[in-house]
Amino acid sequence: MAGGRRSDINIVLLFVVTLSISLFPIMKSQQFDKFYFVQQWPPAVCDGRTGKCVGKGMYYFTIHGVWPQKGGKSVINCPGTQFDFNKISSLANTLHQIMKDVINADDQFLWSHEWNKHGVCSESRYSMKQYFQMAINMKYKINVLSALRMGGITPNNHLKAKQRVEGAMFTAYNAYPLLRCKKDSSGQSLLTEVVMCFDNDGVTLLNCTTTKSNCDADVLF
Numbered sequence: 283m284a285g286g287r288r289s290d291i292n293i294v295l296l297f298v299v300t301l302s303i304s305l306f307p308i309m310k311s312q313q314f315d316k317f318y319f320v321q322q323w324p325p326a327v328c329d330g331r332t333g334k335c336v337g338k339g340m341y342y343f344t345i346h347g348v349w350p351q352k353g354g355k356s357v358i359n360c361p362g363t364q365f366d367f368n369k370i371s372s373l374a375n376t377l378h379q380i381m382k383d384v385i386n387a388d389d390q391f392l393w394s395h396e397w398n399k400h401g402v403c404s405e406s407r408y409s410m411k412q413y414f415q416m417a418i419n420m421k422y423k424i425n426v427l428s429a430l431r432m433g434g435i436t437p438n439n440h441l442k443a444k445q446r447v448e449g450a451m452f453t454a455y456n457a458y459p460l461l462r463c464k465k466d467s468s469g470q471s472l473l474t475e476v477v478m479c480f481d482n483d484g485v486t487l488l489n490c491t492t493t494k495s496n497c498d499a500d501v502l503f
């Protein structure tokens with residue numbers, strides 16, 4: 283009898299364990315519904331910074347990060363695997379070209395920061411290597427500078443209508459970006475980042491509509 287009860291308990295335990303394991307991926311996959319693919323304009327990032335800032339002379343967009351979103355907000359600092367360069371060493375050459383630390387030129391510092399703060403929150407679906415590969419794929423897909431050029435917009439540190447910048451991205455990709463700005467010393471809106479929104483499949487473009495841009499109607503670019 284005692285043995286029978288024990289095996290009943292074992293069966294119940296087995297059931298609970300199996301159920302938890304099978305539900306776990308479903309529960310985790312609901313932690314984020316889309317990605318922000320954030321590219322930055324290095325001269326604007328460096329504007330107003332004292333000390334060295336290596337991005338001053340970089341006239342091309344580089345990846346800031348890929349940020350999992352949930353209900354219109356970034357999900358950050360989730361528990362999970364900490365950054366490990368060895369896991370992405372095969373991508374390092376490519377990443378050094380397109381995901382640069384535009385302040386201190388310490389690219390691995392940026393990668394580590396971005397993974398530990400943002401990437402880890404999509405780890406249920408994308409391993410560290412898959413996450414950085416996704417960033418590379420997005421970068422190859424979204425060429426901000428060429429989209430803007432096709433819309434007649436070239437960087438010359440003059441004011442441009444925000445709507446025109448957004449319109450150029452829409453014409454190129456059929457999806458509206460989110461523009462992010464900071465104020466320069468004279469209080470003007472300096473375009474620092476262009477965000478494109480992706481579904482959590484990492485491939486499908488979406489309109490960036492949930493967050494309002496912090497840029498003025500005219501932006502310096």
Ligand SMILES: *[C@@H]1O[C@H](CO)[C@@H](O)[C@H](O)[C@H]1NC(C)=O
Nearest residue numbers: 455456457458486487488489
């Ligand atoms: C974004 O919105 C516009 C309408 O404002 C629509 O034409 C376009 O198809 C949308 N793009 C996506 C990717 O949903």
